[in-house]
Amino acid sequence: MKYNLSIKTEKENLKKVRVFLEKILKDLHVSDIEANQLILVVDEILANLMIHSAKNNDKKDIDLTLTEEGGEITFEIYDYNSPYFDLTQHEDANLQDLVRQKRKGGMGLTLVKNIMDEVEVYYEDNTNIWRLQKRFPYLLVKK
Amino acid sequence: MNLNTEKEQGIHIIHIEGDLDASSSIVLDTAMYEAISNEEKHILINCEKLNYISSAGLGVFMSHLSDLEEKNIFFGLYGMSEKVKNVFEILGLQQLINNYTNKEEALQAIGV
Numbered sequence: 001m002k003y004n005l006s007i008k009t010e011k012e013n014l015k016k017v018r019v020f021l022e023k024i025l026k027d028l029h030v031s032d033i034e035a036n037q038l039i040l041v042v043d044e045i046l047a048n049l050m051i052h053s054a055k056n057n058d059k060k061d062i063d064l065t066l067t068e069e070g071g072e073i074t075f076e077i078y079d080y081n082s083p084y085f086d087l088t089q090h091e092d093a094n095l096q097d098l099v100r101q102k103r104k105g106g107m108g109l110t111l112v113k114n115i116m117d118e119v120e121v122y123y124e125d126n127t128n129i130w131r132l133q134k135r136f137p138y139l140l141v142k143k
Numbered sequence: 144m145n146l147n148t149e150k151e152q153g154i155h156i157i158h159i160e161g162d163l164d165a166s167s168s169i170v171l172d173t174a175m176y177e178a179i180s181n182e183e184k185h186i187l188i189n190c191e192k193l194n195y196i197s198s199a200g201l202g203v204f205m206s207h208l209s210d211l212e213e214k215n216i217f218f219g220l221y222g223m224s225e226k227v228k229n230v231f232e233i234l235g236l237q238q239l240i241n242n243y244t245n246k247e248e249a250l251q252a253i254g255v
Contacts, residue, residue, distance in 0.1 A: 011166035018162070018195065036195070036226040037233070043197050047165035095239060099209050104172070104202035107234060111198055114233050 001028075003066045007046075009053035014043055021066065028068055030136060037115045038134065042075055044108040045130055049079050071140040077130040085128045087121045146170050148178070152255050155183040160192040163200030172203045179210050184217065185253050189246070191222035196230055204240055221249040 003024055007013045018039050025035035046062065053060060063078040079085075093110040097103075113119055118133040144167035145160040155178050163171060178186050188204075204220075211218045219241035223231070231237050243249040 011164075014164050014166055015162060033226050033229050036229065039195075040197060040230060043164060047197065047199060051165070093234070095205070095235065098202075098205050099239065102206045102209055104168075104199070104206045107201055107205070108198040111230070111233055 001068050005064045007062055007064070009046075009050045009058075009060050009062060011047070011050050011054075014046060014050075017046060017064065018043060024066060025073075028073070028139065030073070030139070034136070038073065038075075041112050041115050041132055042077070044112050045077050045132075048108055049077075049082075052082075068139070071137050072133055072135050073139075075130070075132040077132075079128040079130070081126050082128050084123045085121050087119065144170065146174055148174060152250070154185040154187055154250070154253065154255065155181075156187045156189055158189040158192070160194075162195040163193060163203075164195065164197045165199040168197075168199040168203050171200065172206075175203060175207050179207060179214065179216065182214065182216075184215075186211070186216055186218050187246075187249050188220040189222055190220050190224075190227060193223065193227055196227050201230070201234070201236060205236070208239065217253055219243055219249050219252065221246055 005017065005020055007017060021039045021042060022035065025038060030038065042064065049062060060080060062080070065076045067074045090109050092113065093107045098106055112132070116132045116134050118131070120131045122129040122131065144162055146157065148155065148157050150156070157171070157174050157178065159171065161167070221243040222245055223242060228237075228242070231240070231242070241252065243252060
């Protein structure tokens with residue numbers, strides 16, 4: 001099954017995306033805690049894109065797809081007209097440093113990497129395509 | 144998200160209801176800043192009605208930890224649901240931030 005959603009980069013839309021995903025993941029019989037983790041992952045990526053977009057005063061469209069196949073859930077997030085994002089340069093959050101520096105940010109991508117089995121970013125046609133995958137063997141059993 | 148504060152037995156309690164995300168975390172940040180500026184001695188966050196938290200919400204707590212410690216203010220959260228607690232645990236934040244099952248346990252820790 002494949003589901004699609006297109007949204008504008010406005011923080012007010014984060015809740016809409018969460019509600020959209022919550023319903024789908026419930027229908028797919030993903031457990032409450034794991035559904036919350038998946039919703040969080042998408043929320044974190046979108047929030048980052050929205051903050052960046054707001055800095056550039058550039059409201060744009062983002063496409064999101066969710067695919068469930070063979071016990072795997074895959075998200076793809078299309079961030080159009082963006083400079084290349086090099087995920088390999090991202091360093092996981094050091095909690096002690098964050099506390100010392102009184103920083104509010106810096107944990108989102110670490111959460112994403114800790115939750116998902118695979119996190120990749122492809123760059124094609126000025127678009128960063130985030131591909132996030134997690135395996136749920138129990139979804140196969142429930143079918 | 145809805146937020147309100149109250150003083151009970153000399154303890155400053157911030158009640159959070161709904162979703163704490165990138166669009167709403169600024170409200171909590173202001174409430175935390177005011178409580179710390181007012182030199183409150185004990186600050187508790189009631190999470191019984193907190194439905195969702197993202198890193199933006201976690202970041203608010205993290206950014207105030209060193210000021211709370213410096214001013215010797217007791218700080219803790221109580222009443223987190225399993226899914227909210229799970230988000231704290233993914234990053235290991237439960238080792239940095241006091242969290243209690245319920246209000247009674249939190250008050251006991253304060254010694255009230």
